Amino acid sequence: MKKFARRGAEAPRSAAIIGAGSAGLFFLQQLIRSGCESVVISDLNAERLATAARLGATEIVHAPTESVVDAVRDLTGGAGADLVIEAAGYDVCRAEAVEAARERGTLGLFGYPERRGSSPFPVDRCFRKSLSMEWISKTQSEPGLASFRAALAAIGRGDIEIDHCLESMHELDEAPAAMDLARRHGDGAAKVGFVLPGGARWAQT
Structure with a gap:
């Protein structure tokens, strides 16, 4: 192993x-x-x-x-x-x-x-x-962000799939409804997130 x-x-x-x-x-x-x-x-x-x-x-x-x-x-x-x-x-x-x-x-x-x-x-x-x-x-706050960098590398290689985390993305003006959705555990979505100006993404549980 x-x-x-x-x-x-x-x-x-x-x-x-x-x-x-x-x-x-x-x-x-x-x-x-x-x-x-x-x-x-x-x-x-x-x-x-x-x-x-x-x-x-x-x-x-x-x-x-x-x-x-x-x-x-x-x-x-x-x-x-x-x-x-x-x-x-x-x-x-x-x-x-x-x-x-x-x-x-x-x-x-x-x-x-x-x-x-x-x-x-x-x-x-x-x-x-x-x-x-x-x-x-x-x-x-891990020194050198070793785990974070290892996770990004695994995602980049395709070892870890993340598409299921991007299925419930919302505009900022939808924030109240999106937060209510998050409180309901996403109604089945693994993650509830926002699309920020400029294309950046920020995910909320």
């Missing part, structure tokens, strides 16, 4: 991603290219899940009527995933990530906090399962 450049570790054999927005779909593609054998991805929106299936997800889970924890356990014979990435930002999703991970597995916590201040988190379960956790934020 290819090595993870950041930590020098081998790619996981099994993974789960909670949240199929732009970040979750990026993680999905990166995991597949790294050699991960199976990736389960869950989301509230069927359109986003259809994109995930097209990009190569092993199994898609339509929350909340379907359980990502059950899907991961079924796929791994009850063991849980080597790596679980939480890319939605809700307290319940972080709890699901803990339950979906195997003993001594790894959590990647990317989703923006649901609220400011303290939030509930299943610390005891993490302790009992001996999980490793990494909180990912402030990538734009």
Whole structure:
């Protein structure tokens, strides 16, 4: 398997991603290219899940009527995933990530906090399962912007597809409606963005 450049570790054999927005779909593609054998991805929106299936997800889970924890356990014979990435930002999703991970597995916590201040988190379960956790934020302040530059290079080579992030672009005078759309999770769009004067693009979640 290819090595993870950041930590020098081998790619996981099994993974789960909670949240199929732009970040979750990026993680999905990166995991597949790294050699991960199976990736389960869950989301509230069927359109986003259809994109995930097209990009190569092993199994898609339509929350909340379907359980990502059950899907991961079924796929791994009850063991849980080597790596679980939480890319939605809700307290319940972080709890699901803990339950979906195997003993001594790894959590990647990317989703923006649901609220400011303290939030509930299943610390005891993490302790009992001996999980490793990494909180990912402030990538734009990374020295040398190594991850950002690596992402641009992968997109430029065609290794990572981004067309699904450009399907819901809006003019600035449509900002109020576009922001309402973003609050509804894009109604299936992976990203909601604005077209700025001069052709520049700025994306809003």
